[in-house]
Amino acid sequence: xxxLPPPLVARRPPAPQLTIELRQQAFEPLEALAAWQSAGPGAxxxxxxxxxxxxxxxPGGGGWAPAESQFIGRVRGCxxxxxxxxALELEHYPGMTEVRLEQLARECAARHGxxxxxxxxxxxxxxxxxxxxxxxxxxxRRGPAQRCGMELLEALKHxxxxxxxxxxxxxxxxxxxxxxx
Amino acid sequence: xxxxxxxxxxxxxxxxxxxxxxxxxxxxxxxAELWSQLAPELQLSAQLPDGIRVAINHxxxxxxxxxxxxxxxxxxxxxSGG
Numbered sequence: 001x002x003x004l005p006p007p008l009v010a011r012r013p014p015a016p017q018l019t020i021e022l023r024q025q026a027f028e029p030l031e032a033l034a035a036w037q038s039a040g041p042g043a044x045x046x047x048x049x050x051x052x053x054x055x056x057x058x059p060g061g062g063g064w065a066p067a068e069s070q071f072i073g074r075v076r077g078c079x080x081x082x083x084x085x086x087a088l089e090l091e092h093y094p095g096m097t098e099v100r101l102e103q104l105a106r107e108c109a110a111r112h113g114x115x116x117x118x119x120x121x122x123x124x125x126x127x128x129x130x131x132x133x134x135x136x137x138x139x140x141r142r143g144p145a146q147r148c149g150m151e152l153l154e155a156l157k158h159x160x161x162x163x164x165x166x167x168x169x170x171x172x173x174x175x176x177x178x179x180x181x
Numbered sequence: 182x183x184x185x186x187x188x189x190x191x192x193x194x195x196x197x198x199x200x201x202x203x204x205x206x207x208x209x210x211x212x213a214e215l216w217s218q219l220a221p222e223l224q225l226s227a228q229l230p231d232g233i234r235v236a237i238n239h240x241x242x243x244x245x246x247x248x249x250x251x252x253x254x255x256x257x258x259x260x261s262g263g
Contacts, residue, residue, distance in 0.1 A: 073263055090262075091190050093255060096239040121262070133263045153263055161236070162262030163190035174191040175261040176232075 016109035017116040020101050022092065024124050029072045029134040036118045036136060039063070055115055055138070065115050065138035067145040071153055077128040079166045080175065086167045090123045090132065093161035097123075100160045105152060112148035114139040119156065125167075154181070182208050184248050186215070187255040192233070195223045205248070212237070212254055213244040232259045 019036055055065045075088045101119060109117045116138040126132055135153050139145035156162075157178045164175045182205045193199040196219070203215065212235040217227040229235075235244045236255040248254060 093187070093189060093236075093239075093257070096236055096255070099239050157263035158260055160260070160262050161189070161257055162260060163258060164261040165190070174194075174258070176259050178261050178263070 014115075016106075016114050018102065018105050018109060019116070019118045020098070020105055021120045022098065022101075023120060023122050026126070026130050027120060027122070027134075029120070029131045032118070032120050032134055033070060033136055036116075037064070037068075055140070065140070065145075067139045067142045068136065069139075069142075069145040069149040070136045071134070071149055072131055073133040073153075074131050075126050075128045079168045079173070080179070083168045085128055086169075087128075088126045088132070089165040089167060089172065090121075090126060091163045091165070092123045097161045101156060104155045104159055108148050108152040108155060109137075112137075112139065112144040112151070114144050114148050117148070117152070119152070121156070121162070123162075182210075182248075182250040184215070184250075184252045184254050186219070187253065189255065190258050192223065192256055192258050195225070209247040211245045211247055212242070212256070215248070215254065216244070216256065233257065234260075 019039075021032075055063060075085070077085055079085050101121070105117050105119060114137050118134065118136040120131075120134040122130070122132050133153070133156070135149050135156075137145045137149040137152070139148065165172045166175065183202050184205065185200065186203050187200050188196050188198065203218075205215070213229050216229045216233075220227045229244050234257045235242055235246070236257060237246060237248065238253050
């Protein structure tokens with residue numbers, strides 16, 4: 001009689017991996033993405049597929065997911081009024097901003113059942129063209145990957161304590177809200 | 182009873198200070214009531230404006246929440262993140 005294959009071990013989906021960083025200095029979003037991807041779901045585990053998640057580990061030990069979305073937001077070259085922008089200043093509430101970001105990310109990740117989530121957000125003085133924010137989501141399917149990323153971006157724009165001040169012509173003006181979606 | 186009041190962004194600039202310990206003689210006091218005491222200094226209305234949110238000990242709270250000794254109370258102007 002043929003030997004039966006070993007039974008599949010039912011695994012509960014792991015809790016989403018959350019990586020949330022505030023950066024005081026300029027960062028290169030593609031480098032941050034690459035570092036996150038190499039440490040992603042399944043990273044460090046034996047090469048192969050992971051039952052129940054759809055993700056896997058490559059031969060080099062890096063994790064991968066079937067669906068991944070990314071958003072990069074950069075400072076515009078002009079103010080809301082259309083004048084040349086010297087810099088965008090991002091103020092935050094040390095202690096609360098980190099707590100809120102982690103809370104928003106955890107809730108969003110759970111709501112969409114994603115595998116991993118990355119948020120990198122600048123604070124301090126940021127020049128035109130430099131990245132303000134990076135949001136990336138790894139999931140089993142494209143819907144959760146894209147919807148979670150979009151929802152988290154909107155949430156952090158309205159629910160995490162950050163305030164933007166535009167510097168132009170040597171004067172700073174606090175923004176009273178966000179740009180239109 | 183003392184609470185630590187924090188102001189940010191445009192509110193901090195209006196006041197000229199970002200952090201101050203405030204003595205409260207007659208408890209209970211809510212953030213909305215404490216705001217009415219600070220409002221003249223900020224040249225804003227005594228009634229907490231709609232766009233200003235309240236946080237107590239790093240969590241958003243309703244403006245009517247009673248404060249406790251040692252609380253960190255923050256008044257937050259409209260958020261613009263991302």
